[in-house]
Each structure stands twice: as C-alpha cells, then as structure tokens.
Amino acid sequence: MSKKYYVVHASYNDDEVLMDAVKTVRAADHEIEEIYTPFPVHGLDKAMGLKSTRIAIASFLFGVTGLLTAMWLTKYTMIQDWPQDFGGKPNGTYPQNMLSFVTILFELTVFFAAHLMVITFYLRSRLWPWKKAENPYPSTTDDTFVVELEVTENLEEVQSLLKKTGATEINVTEKIDTEDYE
Amino acid sequence: MSHYESPYREPLILGKKSYHDISVDIARPIETRANKNWWIAFTIALLAFLWGIGAITYTIATGIGTWGLNKNIGWAWDITNFVWWVGIGHAGTLISAVLLLFRQEWRMAINRSAEAMTIFAVFQAGLFPLIHMGRIWDGYFTLPIPNQFGSLWVNFNSPLLWDVFAISTYLSVSLVFWWTGLLPDFAMIRDRAIRPFQKKIYSLLSFGWTGRAKDWQRFEEVSLVLAGLATPLVLSVHTIVSMDFATSINPGWHSTIFPPYFVAGAIFSGFAMVQTLLGIMRKVTHLENYITRKHIENMNMVILLTGGIVATAYLTEFFIGWYTGSPYENYTYMSVGAATGPYWWAFWSLILFNIIIPQFLWFKKVRTSFIWSFVISIAINIGMWFERFDIIAIVLSKGHLPSSWGRFEPTFVDIGIFIGTLGFFFVLFLLYARTFPVIAQAEVKTILKKTGQYHKNLRDTSHE
Numbered sequence: 001m002s003k004k005y006y007v008v009h010a011s012y013n014d015d016e017v018l019m020d021a022v023k024t025v026r027a028a029d030h031e032i033e034e035i036y037t038p039f040p041v042h043g044l045d046k047a048m049g050l051k052s053t054r055i056a057i058a059s060f061l062f063g064v065t066g067l068l069t070a071m072w073l074t075k076y077t078m079i080q081d082w083p084q085d086f087g088g089k090p091n092g093t094y095p096q097n098m099l100s101f102v103t104i105l106f107e108l109t110v111f112f113a114a115h116l117m118v119i120t121f122y123l124r125s126r127l128w129p130w131k132k133a134e135n136p137y138p139s140t141t142d143d144t145f146v147v148e149l150e151v152t153e154n155l156e157e158v159q160s161l162l163k164k165t166g167a168t169e170i171n172v173t174e175k176i177d178t179e180d181y182e
Numbered sequence: 183m184s185h186y187e188s189p190y191r192e193p194l195i196l197g198k199k200s201y202h203d204i205s206v207d208i209a210r211p212i213e214t215r216a217n218k219n220w221w222i223a224f225t226i227a228l229l230a231f232l233w234g235i236g237a238i239t240y241t242i243a244t245g246i247g248t249w250g251l252n253k254n255i256g257w258a259w260d261i262t263n264f265v266w267w268v269g270i271g272h273a274g275t276l277i278s279a280v281l282l283l284f285r286q287e288w289r290m291a292i293n294r295s296a297e298a299m300t301i302f303a304v305f306q307a308g309l310f311p312l313i314h315m316g317r318i319w320d321g322y323f324t325l326p327i328p329n330q331f332g333s334l335w336v337n338f339n340s341p342l343l344w345d346v347f348a349i350s351t352y353l354s355v356s357l358v359f360w361w362t363g364l365l366p367d368f369a370m371i372r373d374r375a376i377r378p379f380q381k382k383i384y385s386l387l388s389f390g391w392t393g394r395a396k397d398w399q400r401f402e403e404v405s406l407v408l409a410g411l412a413t414p415l416v417l418s419v420h421t422i423v424s425m426d427f428a429t430s431i432n433p434g435w436h437s438t439i440f441p442p443y444f445v446a447g448a449i450f451s452g453f454a455m456v457q458t459l460l461g462i463m464r465k466v467t468h469l470e471n472y473i474t475r476k477h478i479e480n481m482n483m484v485i486l487l488t489g490g491i492v493a494t495a496y497l498t499e500f501f502i503g504w505y506t507g508s509p510y511e512n513y514t515y516m517s518v519g520a521a522t523g524p525y526w527w528a529f530w531s532l533i534l535f536n537i538i539i540p541q542f543l544w545f546k547k548v549r550t551s552f553i554w555s556f557v558i559s560i561a562i563n564i565g566m567w568f569e570r571f572d573i574i575a576i577v578l579s580k581g582h583l584p585s586s587w588g589r590f591e592p593t594f595v596d597i598g599i600f601i602g603t604l605g606f607f608f609v610l611f612l613l614y615a616r617t618f619p620v621i622a623q624a625e626v627k628t629i630l631k632k633t634g635q636y637h638k639n640l641r642d643t644s645h646e
Contacts, residue, residue, distance in 0.1 A: 015631075034394055034395065035394070035395040036392060036393050036394060036395075037393050037395065037398060038201060038205075038366075038370070038393060038624065038627060039201075039366070039393075039398075039624040039625070039627040039628050040398040040399075040401065040402050040624070040628060041398075041628075042628070044395055044398075045395055045396075045398075045399040048395060050395060050396055050399060052399070053396075053399050053400050053403045055400055055403050055404060055407070056403055056406075056407050059407050059411075063411075073326060074338045077326055077335035077336070077338065078335070078337075078338050078339070081335065082334070082335055084337075086339060097339075100338070100339045101338050101339075103344040103347070103348065103418065103422055104338050104343075104344065104347055106414070106418060107344075107347040107348050107351045107415075107418070108347070108351075110351055110355065110411050110412075110414070110415050111351045111354070111355070113407075113411055114355045114358065114359075114408055114411050114412075115354065115355070115358065117404060117407060117408075118358045118362060118404060118408070121362070121400050121401075121404045122389065124400065125394075125396070125397045125400055125401075126390070127365065127389040127390060127391060127397075128389050128390070129386050129387075129389055130386065130390075131389055131390030132385070132390055133369065133372065133373075133385065133388065133390045133391065133392050134390070134392050135369075135373070135392040135393060138373035138374070139373070140373075140392070140393055141366065141369045141370040141372075141373045141391070141392075141393055142201070142202055142205045142370055142373065142374065143200065143201035143202040143205065
C-alpha cells in the first residue's frame, strides 16, 4: 500500500511572528519538518526542538589530534631522525626542546581544529560546490521564513492553525510515500 | 520588545529598511554594470600589477642581484613589504573574530570587506619571501616533507619556519572563515539572479546553501568556534613575524617588547587600510546607510588606541636604547643616531605619519569626518611602511662592525615589485567589490530591528 501525505509550506515575513508560530504549532502537537530562514533567528533551534550541535566538541577533538600530530612531527624530525647541535645547544630530549616548538604546536592545533571542523560542518550540512539548493522558494534567502510540515491527516485543521499564526501564504503539495510500496 | 536597545546608542543601519531592502542594496553592485571610475581604477591597478610581474620575472630570471641588497644588508625592501602586508592583513580577522567574541555589532557592516582585504594582503605578503628565495620553484623546501636528500628536515627551531606555519595557517583559516560566512550571501545572490550564467556561478559558490534551521545552528556554532580559534591565531602571526627580528642578536632588533608592539602596529595599520578602502567603497557602492559615521568613528578609536600603544613602544625603545649607554644602541632605528644620520628622513617620516598625525583623531570632529579619516588612514599606511623600513634598513646599515657600514638603496626592480603587489591587491579588491556581497547581509538582517534607525525611532516614540 502506498501512503499519501501532504507537504505544507507556510510562509512568514517576520522573525518574531515566525517564533510565535513555531511555538503554537509545536504546542498543538504537530511536528515541524524543517524551517528555512534568510538569517539565523536566535532561539529558533530550541523553539522547534532541535538538539544542540556537537560541532564544538568535534573541533576540540580535532585540535587535540593536531597537537599530537605536531608533537610527533617535531619529535621525529628534530630529536629522533636527525638531531642537531645549534650553537652548542644540542637537541637532546623532547621536553628540553619543546619550548622552541610551541609555535608549531599551536599553529597545527589551530589548523586541524579549524579546517576539520569546517569540513565536518560542510559534510554534515551537505554543502559543497555543485550541490543543488533545496529551499522551497528563492525568497527564503531574502526575506521569507518558511515552515515545512508533513501532514497525513487533518490537513484543513493544520491549514487553519497556520493561518491563525500569521502565515502570509500556505502551499500544499501532495506526495506519495513509495518506500514500503515496493 | 525582544529587540530593545538603548536609545542612546546610535543606529547602525540608517533609513527605513526592510529585510528585502537590505538584499537589494547589497546585491546592487553585483547586478549593475561597472561605471567609468571602476574601469579607470581597475586599469591603473592592472597596469601596476603587470609592471610587478615584469619586475618579478626579471628578478627570477636574473637573480637577487637585481635588488639593492649588499653584503651588509641582506634583506631590506622585500622583508619591509612582507611585514607591511602581513600587518595590513591583521584587521580583517580582528574585526571578524575578536569583535565577534566581544559582541560588537558594528563589525557586521565591515567584516566581509576587511576579511577580503586580509586575504588579499596576505597573498601579497607571501610573495616576498618566495621571490627572495631566488629559486622560487624550491619553495616547497619549507615544508616538512620526506625528500630525496636523506633525512634533511626543516628546522623547527627557526622563527622563519614558524612564519611559514603561522602565515599559511592564518591565510587558510581566514579563507574558510570568510567563505563560510559568504555562503548565505552567495545563496541570496543566487536566488535573485535572473541571467542563467550568473545563477550557475553563484550556485557553485554558495555550495547549495538553503538556510535550514539546523544549518544555521551549526553555522553560528562554527562561526563562534572559528572566532575563538582565530583570535589567538591573529595575535600569534605578528608575534612570530616580530620574532624574525627579536630572536636575532642585532641591537635594535633584540628586543622583548617586539611581539606585543608588532601586534598593536599590525592592527593599527590594518584598520588604517580598512578605513582607506571603505572610505571609497561606501561611496562608490552607495552603502552609506550601512557603513555609517559611527562605523568610521569606532574604527578611528581602535586606530587611536593601537596607535597609542605603538607610540609608547617607540618611546620605550628610544629611552631603553639611550639608557643602556651602549654605543651600538645609538644607531638603532629609535635613536639619536637614526634621527640625525643619513636616514633622518625615514626616521622623521615615521614620527610624523605614525605618531603626530594620528593624534588629530582625539578630536571628535576629525574622527567622525569621512575625508579626514581617509587622509589620516593614508598617512598611517605610509607611516607603518616607514616603521618596517626603519627597523630593517637603519638597523642593518650600522651593525657591530663600523667598517661594513653601508646604505640600502632600492633599485627600480625593488620598487617595481612593491608597486606590482599594490596593483595585484587592488585588482583583487576591485574584482571582489563587483562580484561578492560586500556586506554580510544575513548578519546585518539579524540586527536590523535592534539597531536600525527606523525601528529604533518607532520604539522610542511608541511607548511612554
């Protein structure tokens, strides 16, 4: 059996109206599929029930990786593989020499933490060149805030609720879920 | 009321603007044709760039002997320009990172252009050490990669190598910081574009940004963490550049105040360059409502502060040099010897452009005037160039051994390469100003209701 459902796009033209609308819709026990906004609306993630992002933790771990890499690199090249004697100050042990490597340790820590975090962000949010944009209307990057809902029943009730929250436009597309059909 | 801000704070966005108006204003320079002035400026910059390419080609084909260096002065013009450009490249990340951590909202109108300037300036800076290697194709020797010469590694004890790591980290991190911030703005241009070619280009550049709530949540977190990482990074870069000098044993260079003083000088010169560029850009692109008198004044206050730190450092250097009683110290760049010797003009240029002229910014009339800010910013650009020239050329011209004292005179090749980098910088900046959203419009929209003049007036008159 294929399952029929509706994708509802409600447009708003103000971030404060949007915030109130999101709270109302959530209070009425409807799950919000997605929200498209032209700029970051503060507190929206909490209002729509998104979990907070763990990307900062990832960045910290990448930074630790960078630090360890830099420690290995400086130790291997300067202490182990080819120890040198600069002005009567031989490269004896790592702890004795580490002070002059601090800048390298710092730079590589930052390098790893920053770049790997950004790469993680791009991959997780599916952003890369040649990626096709999937926003429902072009104006969502300009001044329109769009709430996307998936509704299986009581479509009219949802529509009237959205209208009450101040939506300027409501679009409904009918979709057929083919996943369990095959 | 969630957007309340004290009426005593001046608005950062003038006029009656809606979210859509902001998009239109920021997209206008991209969607309209370039005017005559742009073409004139671009042609001049391109010619300068081509002259620079000629000078670089001549240097690489013939050798470093084409420069004015001699046995005594092994580096002068190139390292001066290197440090000057790196210093200019400090304002962008300072504005976008440090001011983000301090929640300074005025940064939003200027961070994009300041970051662009940073990246373009660091490009120019990177050229000089590469060319000075003589064999530019061996530039990869600075990287710790396994090679065919046995276990020949780079020297991690050397400040010159620290520079390689610091500057490449700084350049690449600034670039991704800049680009990540650009994604929503490129997406805005993409969704407005009518011509198919333009749409294609901006789709490519915007990485398919759609503005989903989860993406914005990650975007903000990434921006914050990047700012946290870039803040110590930007301070480290010029610290390390100063160590090129400070870790040597030359009188005048061997100085422990170099790192903080160089960092302050870098911010000083970087803000001056931002002021120079934005002074012109706000007029040309008609963005006077976004880059306001308040922005200019705030930048001037940062210039005044960092300029004060720099001036204090000069005085400290002068005093300590004199107080040591060492005859060597009498010929350092901050000494009686420098002020009266053959480089007196360079010494007094530094004092005039870097210490005396910026003091006019204490007057509110000057600080809030676009013309005077522009004039003073040019003076600081010149003054900061002389600072580096003085530190390098004056100090090296009179070393420990009087028999090897000599002077540095730049050749036409030296000057040609410098003018070439100026041309290259302006070529990049002029192209940027016509193809990139020059203001972070998505961020500006978040503060519209809070600091927009219209919204502020509405609030202040509606209650009580």
